[in-house]
Each structure stands twice: as C-alpha cells, then as structure tokens.
Amino acid sequence: xxxxxxxxxxxxxxxxxxxxxxxxxxxxxxxxxxxxxxxxxxxxxxxxxxxxxxxxxxxxxxxxxxxxxxxxxxxxxxxxxxxxxxxxxxxxxxxxxxxxxxxxxxxxxxxxxxxxxxxxxxxxxxxxxxxxxxxxxxxxxxxxxxxxxxxxxxxxxxxxxxxxxxxxxxxxxxxxxxxxxxxxxxxxxxxxxxxxxxxxxxxxxxxxxxxxxxxxxxxxxxxxxxxxxxxxxxxxxxxxxxxxxxxxxxxxxxxxxxxxxxxxxxxxxxxxxxxxxxxxxxxxxxxxxxxxxxxxxxxxxxxxxxxxxxxxxxxxxxxxxxxxxxxxxxxxxxxxxxxxxxxxxxxxxxxxxxxxxxxxxxxxxxxxxxxxxxxxxxxxxxxxxx
Amino acid sequence: xxxxxxxxxxxxxxxxxxxxxxxxxxxxxxxxxxxxxxxxxxxxxxxxxxxxxxxxxxxxxxxxxxxxxxxxxxxxxxxxxxxxxxxxxxxxxxxxxxxxxxxxxxxxxxxxxxxxxxxxxxxxxxxxxxxxxxxxxxxxxxxxxxxxxxxxxxxxxxxxxxxxxxxxxxxxxxxxxxxxxxxxxxxxxxxxxxxxxxxxxxxxxxxxxxxxxxxxxxxxxxxxxxxxxxxxxxxxxxxxxxxxxxxxxxxxxxxxxxxxxxxxxxxxxxxxxxxxxxxxxxxxxxxxxxxxxxxxxxxxxxxxxxxxxxxxxxxxxxxxxxxxxxxxxxxxxxxxxxxxxxxxxxxxxxxxxxxxxxxxxxxxxxxxxxxxxxxxxxxxxxxxxxxxxxxxxxxxxxxxxxxxxxxxxxxxxxxxxxxxxxxxxxxxxxxxxxxxxxxxxxxxxxxxxxxxxxxxxxxxxxxxxxxxxxxxxxxxxxxxxxxxxxxxxxxxxxxxxxxxxxxxxxxxx
Numbered sequence: 044x045x046x047x048x049x050x051x052x053x054x055x056x057x058x059x060x061x062x063x064x065x066x067x068x069x070x071x072x073x074x075x076x077x078x079x080x081x082x083x084x085x086x087x088x089x090x091x092x093x094x095x096x097x098x099x100x101x102x103x104x105x106x107x108x109x110x111x112x113x114x115x116x117x118x119x120x121x122x123x124x125x126x127x128x129x130x131x132x133x134x135x136x137x138x139x140x141x142x143x144x145x146x147x148x149x150x151x152x153x154x155x156x157x158x159x160x161x162x163x164x165x166x167x168x169x170x171x172x173x174x175x176x177x178x179x180x181x182x183x184x185x186x187x188x189x190x191x192x193x194x195x196x197x198x199x200x201x202x203x204x205x206x207x208x209x210x211x212x213x214x215x216x217x218x219x220x221x222x223x224x225x226x227x228x229x230x231x232x233x234x235x236x237x238x239x240x241x242x243x244x245x246x247x248x249x250x251x252x253x254x255x256x257x258x259x260x261x262x263x264x265x266x267x268x269x270x271x272x273x274x275x276x277x278x279x280x281x282x283x284x285x286x287x288x289x290x291x292x293x294x295x296x297x298x299x300x301x302x303x304x305x306x307x308x309x310x311x312x313x314x315x316x317x318x319x320x321x322x323x324x325x326x327x328x329x330x331x332x333x334x335x336x337x338x339x340x341x342x343x344x345x346x347x348x349x350x351x352x353x354x355x356x357x358x359x360x361x362x363x364x365x366x367x368x369x370x371x372x373x374x375x376x377x378x379x380x381x382x383x384x385x386x387x388x389x390x391x392x393x394x395x396x397x398x399x400x401x402x403x404x405x406x407x408x409x410x411x412x413x414x415x416x417x418x419x420x421x422x423x424x425x426x427x428x429x
Numbered sequence: 430x431x432x433x434x435x436x437x438x439x440x441x442x443x444x445x446x447x448x449x450x451x452x453x454x455x456x457x458x459x460x461x462x463x464x465x466x467x468x469x470x471x472x473x474x475x476x477x478x479x480x481x482x483x484x485x486x487x488x489x490x491x492x493x494x495x496x497x498x499x500x501x502x503x504x505x506x507x508x509x510x511x512x513x514x515x516x517x518x519x520x521x522x523x524x525x526x527x528x529x530x531x532x533x534x535x536x537x538x539x540x541x542x543x544x545x546x547x548x549x550x551x552x553x554x555x556x557x558x559x560x561x562x563x564x565x566x567x568x569x570x571x572x573x574x575x576x577x578x579x580x581x582x583x584x585x586x587x588x589x590x591x592x593x594x595x596x597x598x599x600x601x602x603x604x605x606x607x608x609x610x611x612x613x614x615x616x617x618x619x620x621x622x623x624x625x626x627x628x629x630x631x632x633x634x635x636x637x638x639x640x641x642x643x644x645x646x647x648x649x650x651x652x653x654x655x656x657x658x659x660x661x662x663x664x665x666x667x668x669x670x671x672x673x674x675x676x677x678x679x680x681x682x683x684x685x686x687x688x689x690x691x692x693x694x695x696x697x698x699x700x701x702x703x704x705x706x707x708x709x710x711x712x713x714x715x716x717x718x719x720x721x722x723x724x725x726x727x728x729x730x731x732x733x734x735x736x737x738x739x740x741x742x743x744x745x746x747x748x749x750x751x752x753x754x755x756x757x758x759x760x761x762x763x764x765x766x767x768x769x770x771x772x773x774x775x776x777x778x779x780x781x782x783x784x785x786x787x788x789x790x791x792x793x794x795x796x797x798x799x800x801x802x803x804x805x806x807x808x809x810x811x812x813x814x815x816x817x818x819x820x821x822x823x824x825x826x827x828x829x830x831x832x833x834x835x836x837x838x839x840x841x842x843x844x845x846x847x848x849x850x851x852x853x854x855x856x857x858x859x860x861x862x863x864x865x866x867x868x869x870x871x872x873x874x875x876x877x878x879x880x881x882x883x884x885x886x887x888x889x890x891x892x893x894x895x896x897x898x899x900x901x902x903x904x905x906x907x908x909x910x911x912x913x914x915x916x917x918x919x920x921x922x923x924x925x926x927x928x929x930x931x932x933x934x935x936x937x938x
Contacts, residue, residue: 089860089861116861117859117860249444250478252438252442252444253445253447253478254478256436256438256439256442256444256447257447257478257481257482258482259436259438259439260436260439261449261481261483261555262557262589263555265434265436268437268438299438302437302440302441303437303438304437366518370518371516371519383482384482384484384526384553384554384555385482386482386522386523387519387521387522388475388476388478388519388522389476389518389519405443409443410441411442
C-alpha cells in the first residue's frame with residue numbers, strides 16, 4: 044500500500060466553510076485521476092477523532108498514529124496542539140487527507156481527513172471553540188487526550204463534553220496516586236457529565252486478561268479461584284522512573300481484586316520483596332505482591348509475569364510469563380502436582396494506532412476497567428498513606 | 430466458587446468468546462479441505478486465543494502416518510495456503526496438540542482405536558470429554574462414519590460433556606438421498622448435535638443481512654410487496670470447474686450452488702423478523718419463508734427455470750475451453766454449469782414479487798449480490814426530463830467489494846430539469862479496515878460454542894431439495910441442447926427470456 048498524503052494551509056483561520064472547501068479541494072485532487080468503474084475514491088468517515096497534545100514532538104508522533112489509524116477507521120481527525128508556554132499566537136489551521144493507493148490496481152481504497160490546529164500562549168483556550176464546529180455530525184466522537192497530568196486543563200471540560208468517549212494512555216501517568224484518583228473521579232461522573240473512557244494501556248493488557256480468563260473458563264479449574272493464597276505480579280520499571288510502580292501492574296491487580304472481590308486490608312501495604320498487600324477473599328487471607336524485575340527486551344512499564352497460587356488439598360498454580368525476548372506469552376498450570384496443557388502465543392505488540400483503533404470499536408462504558416481503576420486508586424492510596 | 434458459577438474473570442468483559450476445551454476429530458484428514466481450510470482455520474483460532482490450551486485435533490484417514498508426519502504435512506499446508514507468516518513458537522505449541530490415526534472408515538477396529546485415543550487425549554490434554562467430529566470426506570462415507578461412531582458409543586451427548594458432528598456439503602444428491610442421509614444421521618445423533626456446514630453463511634456480509642434488515646428502521650417498512658417490484662440474486666463465477674470436473678459432473682449448478690448457498694441467501698432476504706438471535710429462532714423464520722415458495726409445476730418448468738452449459742469462449746481476456754472439454758468431464762455431458770430460476774412466495778409480504786436467481790460458471794466476472802428493485806413512482810412528474818425514470822435499486826454486494834449501494838435519481842445541475850441516476854455506496858473495505866475472519870474460522874468456533882445459527886437445519890436442507898426437484902427431473906429428459914452459452918457471456922438466451930417475458934431485465938453487472 045502506498046499512502047497518499049496531501050496537505051494545504053487553510054487561508055482563513057476559524058472559518059468552518061474554508062476548512063470544508065479546502066478538504067473538498069484535496070479530495071477532488073485525490074479522486075481526479077481515478078477510473079470510475081467502482082465509483083472512484085470514497086470519502087468514508089466512521090468517526091470524529093479529536094486529539095489534544097501539548098508539544099510539537101507529540102504532535103508529530105500523533106499525526107503518524109492518525110495516518111496509521113486511517114487503515115482501520117476512516118475518520119475526521121481534529122488534531123490540536125496547545126503550546127501554553129509558547130509565545131502567544133492565534134490559531135493556525137491546515138488540512139490533510141490520507142489515502143491508500145493499492146500498488147497494483149492504483150485504486151484509492153480508504154481515506155482519512157485531518158485538520159491540524161496550532162495555538163500558542165493565551166490562545167490555547169480558544170481551541171475548543173474552533174474545533175467543535177468542525178465535527179462531522181452524527182458520527183461517534185472520540186477525544187484522545189494526550190496530557191494525562193492535566194485533566195483539569197480549561198480545554199478539557201468543553202472537549203470532553205462534546206465527546207462520546209475519552210481515550211487516554213495510563214502508561215503516561217507519572218504521579219500514580221494523583222493520576223488514578225483524578226481518573227477515578229472522572230469515571231464517577233454522572234448524568235450529562237458522565238463519559239466513557241478507553242485506556243490504551245488497558246488494551247495492552249488484553250492478552251494477559253484473556254489468558255487468565257481462559258484458564259478459569261475450564262469448569263474443573265474454576266473453584267481454584269476461591270482458594271487463592273498468593274498472587275504475584277511482576278513488571279518492568281516505567282520509563283524515566285526506575286523506582287515507581289508500573290500502571291500496568293496496578294491495573295491488573297485492581298482488575299483481579301475487583302473481579303474476585305478481594306478486600307484489601309487497611310494499612311497492609313508493605314515494601315519488601317516488592318510491594319505487598321494483605322487481602323481477604325470470603326474471609327480467607329490472600330497475599331498480593333507487585334514486584335519490579337529487570338527485562339532487557341521488555342518495554343518499560345510492561346508486565347513480565349503473573350502467578351496465581353491456590354491452596355486447598357492439592358495445591359495449584361497458574362502462571363503467565365512473557366518470554367525473555369518479549370515476543371511471546373507462555374502459560375503453565377499445575378493442579379495437585381500434575382501439569383495442565385500450556386501454550387505459547389505471540390505477543391501482538393500492537394502499535395498505539397492499532398490499539399486506538401480497537402478502542403474506537405466500542406462506545407459503551409467498560410465496567411471491568413472502571414472497577415479496576417477504582418480499586419487501583421484505593422490500593423495506591425494505602426501506599427501513599429504509609 | 431463452583432464449576433457451575435460464571436467465570437468472574439470473564440463476566441462483564443469485552444474479551445472475545447472462547448471455545449470450550451475439546452478434541453476436533455477430522456475424518457478425511459489428508460484431504461484438500463483439511464489442508465486448505467480446516468487446519469489453517471484452527472491454527473488461526475488458537476493463535477488468536479479463541480480456543481483454549483485444553484484443545485487437540487485428531488486426524489484420521491486411510492494413509493499410514495505418524496503424529497509427527499501429520500504435523501509436518503499440516504505445517505506445509507499452512508505455508509502453502511496461508512498468507513500470514515508462521516510464528517514458530519505458536520505453531521509448535523499448537524502442533525503439540527495435533528495427532529493422527531490411520532484407519533478405514535468402515536472398519537470397526539478403527540473406531541475402537543479412535544475411542545481409545547480420545548480417552549488418552551482427554552486425560553493428557555484435559556479436553557473434558559468434549560468431541561467434535563468433522564466429516565471432511567467424500568459424501569458416500571457420511572452415513573457409514575455416523576453409524577460406526579454410534580456403534581462405538583462415541584455419538585452420545587452426556588452432559589456436561591458434548592459430542593457434535595459437522596457434515597460438509599453436498600448434503601444429498603436429491604431429495605430422497607438427503608432425506609435418507611438425514612434419517613441415517615438421526616438414528617445416531619440428535620438434530621442439535623448435527624451441524625451442516627454452508628460456508629456462505631460464515632461470510633461477514635451474509636451475516637450483515639440480519640443487521641441491515643433488523644438493525645435499521647428505515648429499510649424494513651419498504652421490505653415487502655408494496656414497495657419492492659422484484660428481487661434478483663446473482664452468483665456468478667468467472668472460473669470453470671478448476672480440475673474438479675469429475676465432482677462437478679455429479680453436481681451441476683443447481684445442486685452445487687442454488688439448492689444450498691443461494692437458497693440460504695434468499696431465505697435471509699425473505700424471512701420475517703425472528704424473535705431473538707437464538708439459533709432456532711432464526712432458522713425457524715428462514716424455513717417458514719421457504720415453505721411458502723410456490724412449487725414449480727412439473728409440466729411448466731421452462732417458465733420458471735433455465736439450465737445452461739458453457740461452450741468455449743473468452744473470459745477476462747483469456748480464451749477458455751468449453752465445459753465438455755474440461756478434464757474429468759464427459760464429452761456428451763448434460764450437467765448444467767448455469768441455472769436461472771424464478772421463485773414466487775405465497776405469503777403476505779412477498780405476494781406478486783418474483784425472486785429471480787442466477788448462478789453459473791464461466792460468466793464474465795465473479796460477483797455475488799442481491800438486488801431489490803423498487804416499484805416506479807406512480808406518476809411521472811418530470812415530463813421534460815430526457816431520461817426515462819428508473820426504479821430505485823438497493824444492492825447488497827456479497828463478494829467481491831462487499832457493501833451496499835442505493836441507487837436514486839438526482840437533478841443534473843443546470844437550467845433544465847434533467848435527472849441522472851446516482852449510486853450511494855457503502856463499502857466494507859472503505860469504512861472498516863479490519864479484516865473479517867475467514868468463514869471456516871467463524872463456523873468452527875460457533876460449533877465449538879454450540880451455536881448452530883449459521884448452520885443449515887435438516888428441514889431447510891430438505892426444503893431446498895424439494896424446490897429444485899421438478900427442475901432436476903425435467904433436466905434429465907429430453908437431453909438438453911448443450912452447450913448453450915459461450916464462456917464469458919451472461920448465460921443462455923433463455924435466461925434472458927425468463928425475466929424479460931415478465932417485462933423486467935437482469936441487471937448489467
């Protein structure tokens with residue numbers, strides 16, 4: 044596939060008609076040389092995607108992701124750069140279209156249109172009023188908020204209000220306690236303020252969650268979940284913060300705790316081999332351990348292993364491990380000293396754009412995620428209080 | 430937490446559904462279908478975590494082979510027939526669950542060995558006693574394999590363990606043989622254990638028919654005799670018999686395509702809304718619609734059906750031989766490679782709305798589509814327009830370029846009141862970049878989950894044969910004047926006459 048990228052500056056800023064005219068012109072240029080047998084280039088759009096970034100570097104990276112996203116979700120992307128610390132300058136707009144031309148047939152297959160808006164200094168607060176009129180009506184609206192530390196930004200509220208779903212990436216959370224609490228409050232909003240949230244970092248955990256759920260899908264193994272005595276979650280330190288907990292580790296812990304109804308005991312967080320919590324499940328004691336490990340081939344902040352140990356007469360364990368090369372997940376189970384069939388599956392290592400595309404397939408609230416965030420926020424609160 | 434409680438790690442999640450632990454036993458494991466479709470589909474399901482670790486495949490067929498040989502052959506097949514790169518670690522993990530047993534389909538001892546092997550696999554791979562038997566053999570073995578499975582005590586469903594049977598097409602050669610096969614299977618398996626595969630139903634666009642009709646409120650009010658003039662279903666292939674001449678000689682277009690795939694599509698178009706998406710709810714409505722198809726009078730078959738056979742010609746720029754010159758084909762063959770039918774429904778919704786169906790090989794291009802042609806406006810208002818008023822058409826394209834097109838009239842810009850006919854297109858490929866799963870992946874997973882919605886039920890199969898019986902009987906005498914259409918054309922002249930005598934035309938595709 045060859046990506047056709049065309050871009051022009053919009054002569055008049057903050058003029059919806061000028062933007063629409065500029066896009067129409069680009070589309071006409073793209074479609075101009077198409078043979079008409081199948082109707083030429085299609086201007087398909089299945090969603091509106093608003094993206095909010097705060098640095099030029101993130102803008103470049105985001106535009107690349109949006110282009111990749113067009114492979115799956117043709118959409119109108121409205122990409123905003125809010126450079127608050129820059130010298131004040133009014134909003135500048137440019138429009139681009141991305142099309143894919145098949146190498147052999149030369150047919151243009153799938154397309155995406157992007158409007159980039161750059162505001163600096165005091166003009167950043169005007170971005171929502173410039174962007175919202177550019178949304179294509181009647182399509183689901185996603186807001187990809189790329190500055191997770193600033194959910195209180197004055198642009199956030201009007202943009203979130205216009206959106207059907209907020210997309211974040213909790214891998215960017217630096218202050219876990221503050222960030223998870225803010226996220227938790229956002230999830231608790233009710234009525235017209237309520238918004239569904241997708242977390243790209245949660246999407247990265249899908250394989251882990253699926254393998255754990257798969258194992259206990261087998262009716263014979265399910266009762267083991269009631270007899271868990273210890274759960275160990277190992278992770279690689281997040282980027283730029285070697286001593287911090289990885290959000291992935293906390294999210295998976297929060298998911299297990301909320302799904303399996305563990306009560307995390309107050310004042311139970313202990314630092315030792317890792318960060319340990321004492322929990323109770325139906326009155327029985329259970330130890331949850333989050334441990335940082337080294338993993339040269341594993342990306343920072345990612346999980347490397349989850350082990351569940353159950354007691355009872357026979358004793359049982361189920362382990363999911365990321366292989367040393369980081370490319371596969373292996374499962375291994377034992378019950379009463381006998382092995383269960385294991386398997387090796389490729390880690391999909393999806394790009395941010397691919398993960399975002401999957402998140403854009405859903406519009407409903409993701410209840411297990413929300414419960415996991417709330418539980419993770421409670422757990423990190425216990426750590427902060429000690 | 431007990432075995433009967435829902436898995437708390439699964440509840441509320443949007444994780445994809447996963448099959449239960451089981452062994453898939455493939456009869457005909459060295460055949461083309463296993464190599465081309467079944468094992469690649471099972472491998473992809475395993476790679477996508479859609480089957481559990483407690484999963485195995487037991488292949489059986491005549492040739493002697495070890496487990497290791499079977500694994501190597503399947504790996505070669507995957508390389509040959511899959512466009513994806515093989516992940517070695519994932520393949521090795523999947524292949525450790527592949528086993529093979531040589532055996533004759535009619536030999537009791539073979540089934541004792543299969544039974545013992547299944548017990549062993551259930552133990553070592555913890556497959557929980559769930560067994561899916563896949564008959565990927567020539568149809569003459571369907572009955573004998575089912576009987577042998579019954580005699581060996583392997584066909585019983587003893588909850589919580591399940592036993593299911595997938596039967597490939599062709600399901601019978603005519604009504605009597607289909608009834609006989611159904612009756613034979615029914616002596617061993619219950620109907621809810623039998624899954625008759627029709628890979629057309631596994632296609633994403635066919636499944637989308639339900640969403641399109643019953644997930645949108647704007648089309649259903651128009652979906653009846655008040656607004657629809659007629660329906661056309663076209664299933665055209667540019668290819669010939671592709672080396673399968675000896676098989677096709679016994680089949681022909683009516684048995685191979687119309688009686689099963691095309692009728693399945695027609696039933697989805699004609700059915701009333703089901704009360705739920707539960708398998709029998711959908712299948713009840715499909716058969717209810719098909720039961721109202723008027724019988725074709727045996728003395729007037731020509732008014733309702735046309736058979737054709739291609740001679741030599743040019744297709745997509747290549748000169749190709751006629752059917753009778755293909756390998757494995759009788760030089761005097763009377764097998765039809767083209768069929769066109771006019772069906773009429775005796776029900777309220779479709780009163781006086783004919784369904785015209787055509788299916789054939791060596792037609793100008795590959796296309797499968799359904800077109801609903803709406804009635805013309807009652808009064809011609811635009812008398813100055815130079816073009817005659819055209820009817821609106823709704824086209825549901827099944828392959829290739831899956832999508833939906835609505836044709837309507839629009840004013841041509843300018844001073845004069847001129848109308849031009851324009852298409853409003855929706856194409857899957859343009860709106861959704863995600864690659865749909867292969868039909869066999871979907872169908873195998875459905876069967877492992879016990880969902881028979883996309884499988885053909887006994888009554889539907891027999892009804893299909895009932896409808897075409899007068900055409901099959903009429904086709905045998907007198908001998909048809911074949912070949913009657915050139916390869917690369919849209920079928921014999923009589924196919925055009927079939928629709929034109931009603932004042933209508935086939936769509937130009």
